[in-house]
Amino acid sequence: MKNNCRKENIFNNLNNKINAIIIKNNVEPFIDNNFFYFTGLDEGIFEGCCAILFPQKKSELIITELEYESSKKSTENIKIFNNKKKYEELIIEFLSSSKFIGLNFNNLLYKDYINFKKLLPNSKFINISEEINKLRIIKDNNEIKKIRNACNIVDKVMAKIPDIIYKEITENQLAAEINFLMQKMGAKKPAFTTISSFGQNSAEPHYSHGNVKLKKGDFILCDFGANFMRYNSDITRTFVFGEPNDKQRSMHKTIVNAQNIAFNELMAEVKAKDIHKKVFSFIEESKFKSLFIHSTGHSIGLNVHDVGEGLSSDSEILLKENMVFTIEPGIYLPKFGGVRIEDDIIIKKDGYELLTNANRNLITI
C-alpha cells in the first residue's frame, strides 16, 4: 500500500464528505505521527508543520525552511514558511474555500484548534480521529516489514542480556548496554525509556532505572523497544540473578500461563476486551489476585501505544487481520518485585503470529 492509498482510504472512510484534512504537527514532544503516516516522510521532525490533504489533488505540505531538505523526498507540493504570518497566509490560501475540514482532535493541541477557527471562520471542523485510527490500526505490508525489523532487533538484544549481566552492574549500566546494542543492530533510537529494574523496583511498572546495584536473588525486569524507520517494537522478559525462590518461580509461571491464555484466544473477529477478561480472571483466581494492574496489551506501530487501542476492559474493538498488538501480562508485589512478559504479535485470520521470539522460560543468570 502506497501513501497515496492511505490518503484515498481516509477520504473513502469519510464517505468523501470532507473537502480537506489538516494534519498539524506541533513541537516535540507533541508530535502527531499521522503527519508521517500520510506523507510517508521518514527523516526530519517537521515541528509546527502541516500536511493538507485533498481528495482529488496533490497534498500541500506547509513546512519550515529547516525541513526543506528532508521534505524533498516527498512527491507532494511543498510550501515553505519562516514566520507565523507566512504560515497563516498559506493556511488561508489553501483552505479558505474548504467548507468541511477534517481534523484529528485526538492529537491536536487546543491552541492549534483555536487558531484554525480564527483563520478559517467559514469552515466547519469535523473530528476524524476515529476514522484515522480505524485505518492505522490495520497495518499494511510496508508497515509490517518495518515492525518485523524492529522486533528482530529486540529479540537479538534480549538474547544477549544474560551475557551482559554481572554482579553489581547497576540498572543504569544495563539500560545503557541495551540501548547501545539496539542501536548497533539498526534501531534509530529506543522506542521509549528502557526499563531495567532490579529487585523490588520491578514492582513499579513504570520505574525505569537508577543507580541501584544488582544483588543475588534479584528479579531483573527488562522492558524495551526499538524504533526502526519510525515503527516500534516492545518486549519484556523477567530474569532472576541466581537461584529463584519458590515465590519467584510461581510468579513467573503464572505470567507465562497468563500469556498463553491470551495467545490461545487471539484471532480475527474476537473482541479485544474478552481476551483481557480471560487473562484478568486467570490471575484473579491465582494466588496473585489483584496484582495485575494494567491492560493485557496495546496496539503498536508508529506510536508505542498506537491509536489509543488495546486489550483492556474499556476496549470496544474486534480483532482484525494485520492488527499488531503487544501481549504483556504482569504481576507486581510491592516491596518484593514484579514479573512481566511481553511479546508483539500480528493477528491472522485463524490465529496470530509471534513477531518477537526471545526465550520465554525463566532464565536464571
Place this chain on the structure above:
Amino acid sequence: MKNNCRKENIFNNLNNKINAIIIKNNVEPFIDNNFFYFTGLDEGIFEGCCAILFPQKKSELIITELEYESSKKSTENIKIFNNKKKYEELIIEFLSSSKFIGLNFNNLLYKDYINFKKLLPNSKFINISEEINKLRIIKDNNEIKKIRNACNIVDKVMAKIPDIIYKEITENQLAAEINFLMQKMGAKKPAFTTISSFGQNSAEPHYSHGNVKLKKGDFILCDFGANFMRYNSDITRTFVFGEPNDKQRSMHKTIVNAQNIAFNELMAEVKAKDIHKKVFSFIEESKFKSLFIHSTGHSIGLNVHDVGEGLSSDSEILLKENMVFTIEPGIYLPKFGGVRIEDDIIIKKDGYELLTNANRNLITI
C-alpha cells in the same frame, strides 16, 4: 524553591482569580511536563493522569493504578482510577464546585478540553499557558543544578568524539556510541534523537543518522543532549575528518564568530529578538547569505524546546536572570554540508555563564 513554591507562584501570577488548575497529562508522546513541574515527581510516566492544584489546600493527583508506586514519592493527596468512569467521577468530585479553572491550552489535547467541558458544565476554563511559561522560563536552583549535570555529561561525551571516530564508521554507529557514553555518564536517556551526520547530510539540519560511512574530507556534525532527572542539555559541534578545505574553514569560522556575536549581547533586560537579528545580519553580510535558516537558540529545561520561547525574530521576550538558552547559529549549503555550533548558557544580571564548555575550535580528526 520547592514545588510548593511553584504552586504558590502560579496562583500569585494569576492574581488568585482561579479556583483550581488542572494539568492533564496524556499518553506518550503527548506528555505535558507541567505535570512533573508542579508535582516534582521524577519517576513514572503518568500517562492519562491529572494534577489538580488548589490555592489553599493540598493538590489532588488523579492517577492510574500503574503509577501508584511511583506516586508515593509525592506528599500530595493521591487518588487512583482504573477505568474511564472512575477518572471522570474523580474530576467531578474535586472540581464541580470550582467556577474558574485554569487549563494549559498550549499542551492540552483538544479532546481533553472537550471532555472537561462535558464533565464540568458550570465551570469556566481559563487559558493559563502564558502564566505557566513565564514561571517556567526562569529556572530555580533545583532546576539549574539538574541542567548543569545534563550539560556536564554532554561536555564529557563531546570531548571523547575524536577518539571514537575512525575511517568508515557509519553515522548510525557514531550515534550509538554517543548515546551509550551519555548513559554511562549518568543520562537517563538522550534528550532527543542524536544527530551524527556526515558530509552533505550535515546540510539537513534535522537529518539524524543513517547507514552512511565516513569519508576523508567530510564534515561530522554532532548534535545531542542528555536528559538528567527530566532536565535536558543540547550541544552541537562540527568536526572535519582530515584536512579541512578553505570553504569548510571559512564556514566554521563564520559560525564561531556568529556565536560570539550572540554571546556578547547576552544579559538581563536585552530583547531576545535583537540578539537573533544581530546574528542573522552578521551571517547575511557574510559570503554565506541566506544559509542561516533557523532561530539563534531556544529556551531549554524540562523540554528541549522549553516553553516555546527562543531567540528568534518572532520572540517578544526580554532576557531575565536564570533563563537558560541554547545559542546555535548554523549555515547549511545544500549538496556540500553544514556547520552548527551550539552551547547552553544561563543569563546573569550583567552577562551570561556558559553551561557547556567543550572545545569550540575547528577540530580535525
